[in-house]
Amino acid sequence: MDYLLQEEHFSVRKAEVSDAALIAELIQALAEYEKAPDQCFATREKIEKTIFSEKSARALIAEYDGKPIGFALYFYNYSTWNARKGLYLEDLFIYPEMRGHGFGKKILKLLARIAKEENCGRFEWVCLDWNAPSIAFYKSLGAKPMDQWTIYRLEEDGIDKLSKE
Numbered sequence: 001m002d003y004l005l006q007e008e009h010f011s012v013r014k015a016e017v018s019d020a021a022l023i024a025e026l027i028q029a030l031a032e033y034e035k036a037p038d039q040c041f042a043t044r045e046k047i048e049k050t051i052f053s054e055k056s057a058r059a060l061i062a063e064y065d066g067k068p069i070g071f072a073l074y075f076y077n078y079s080t081w082n083a084r085k086g087l088y089l090e091d092l093f094i095y096p097e098m099r100g101h102g103f104g105k106k107i108l109k110l111l112a113r114i115a116k117e118e119n120c121g122r123f124e125w126v127c128l129d130w131n132a133p134s135i136a137f138y139k140s141l142g143a144k145p146m147d148q149w150t151i152y153r154l155e156e157d158g159i160d161k162l163s164k165e
Contacts, residue, residue: 001013001014009065010101011066014059015059019059021044024042027073059071071091072107074090089111
């Protein structure tokens, strides 16, 4: 196992292909927390393919006393204005019963170190506007909301339609 952070009870390690089912379970738990389980289509097979074969993203597994308690999934994007890559945190999830112990902050600090080591110009993520505890937490770290930006998204049907026009 490739551990990036090891403390007495808490550790964070790079995910391995054998973690694909665990990552799919954690993603499903996140989808339930975000009140959108019907929109989650992550499976072990898809995780194996996209994260470990295609290397579309990277994942970290958080453990307490050797048991999984959460994960972080990130990838690199690019800022044309900075002419540098950036680290984009797609998801950070800690099981609700394990929150409030500083584990999320430790993972974000670890990701900030990774961003620094990788010479990233930005470290970004999004947060649902109803998630007041997370918003307060992110602001306490010095993160700033980008209120002037609106996210636009094409999903599979929209991509299909636009690609045929």
